[in-house]
Amino acid sequence: MRLGVLVRKWKAVRQDVRRSIALRFVSDRDYLRGLHFRKFGRWPELEQPAGFNEKIIVKILNDRRSLMTLFADKLRVRDYVRRAAPELKLPTLYWWASRADTLPFDELPRAFVMKANHGSGWVRLVENKTSLRRSDLVNMGKRWLRRDFTAVGRERAYSGVSRAVYAEELLRAQAGGPPPDYKFFVFGGKVRMVQVDRDRFTRHTQVLYDEHWRLVPGTVAAKQGEPVDAPPALATMIRAAERLSAGVDFVRVDLYAIDGKTYFGELTTSPNKGLSPFDPPSLDAWLGSCLQLDDYAREIPLVYDPGAFREPWTIGS
DSSP: OHHHHHHHHHHHHHHHHHHHHHHHHSOHHHHHHHHHHHHHSSOOOOSSOOSHHHHHHHHHHHOOOHHHHHHHOTTHHHHHHHHHOTTSBOOOEEEEESOGGGOOGGGSOSSEEEEETTSSSOEEEESOGGGSOHHHHHHHHHHHHHOOTHHHHOOGGGGGSOOOEEEEOOOOOTTSSOOOEEEEEEETTEEEEEEEEEOTTSSOEEEEEETTOOEEOSBSSSEEOOOOOOOTTHHHHHHHHHHHTTTOSEEEEEEEEETTEEEEEEEESSGGGGOOOOBSTHHHHHHHHHOOOOOTTSOOOOSSOOOOOOSOBOTTO
């Protein structure tokens, strides 16, 4: 067991080194074109993009507006959500800091989620902290803080996000498991598709719907799931997602519906780095037709400017 952990860590280190070298010597455009080719076996058309994945690559390469950095900043965006969509609840924030060794392990609840502020996918679900050592979480947080997430997918919005780790509430459905994840695809301020993910960490399935809750055949990156009823608060969720999008060309708004309450998850402007394995491929074409790229030379004013988080922040402060 210990050997397996060491092998995984060694592979992660090698991958980080390769990405760091590429960040220095390979242009963003060539790097993203290479990722796309290795994923799909063809080069993306970036001069006249048509598909959703191609347009997301163009967005990554050109969209440097400050709103993108705000959307990527998981701590600062909390205040933005409070102002733009006050009807949404936020998971309780237990602790955050730019130093992992300040983790108040004994003061944290039995279950929580530990995340990195400056990246995507750096998440650790802690369902029972008594089965862990504090040092394991601290060391994991230190690894996250050392890493430059822009090297992963050249998403430059993250370069302006403060490096930090934090612990927040672990959301649970009424039955005790993880709640369904509702991902609202918002184009130009209007919801066009809702992706419903269930059992993300076990038997991950997806179902797709349009804004009227009509089934959209296919999936984005998981097995096809069984149809589900629309959440009772669907209209409220759509209104909130559209306000949070600030009218930009595209943003995905992730929400949860739990016991009659709607919780905010996160905002994503470049899902899967433009590498979503749509099934069928016609989904890529349809969503691409929904995405009309903005003029990225025009800055969007921050109507709800959240400012910056202050440090230190710990439980009870």
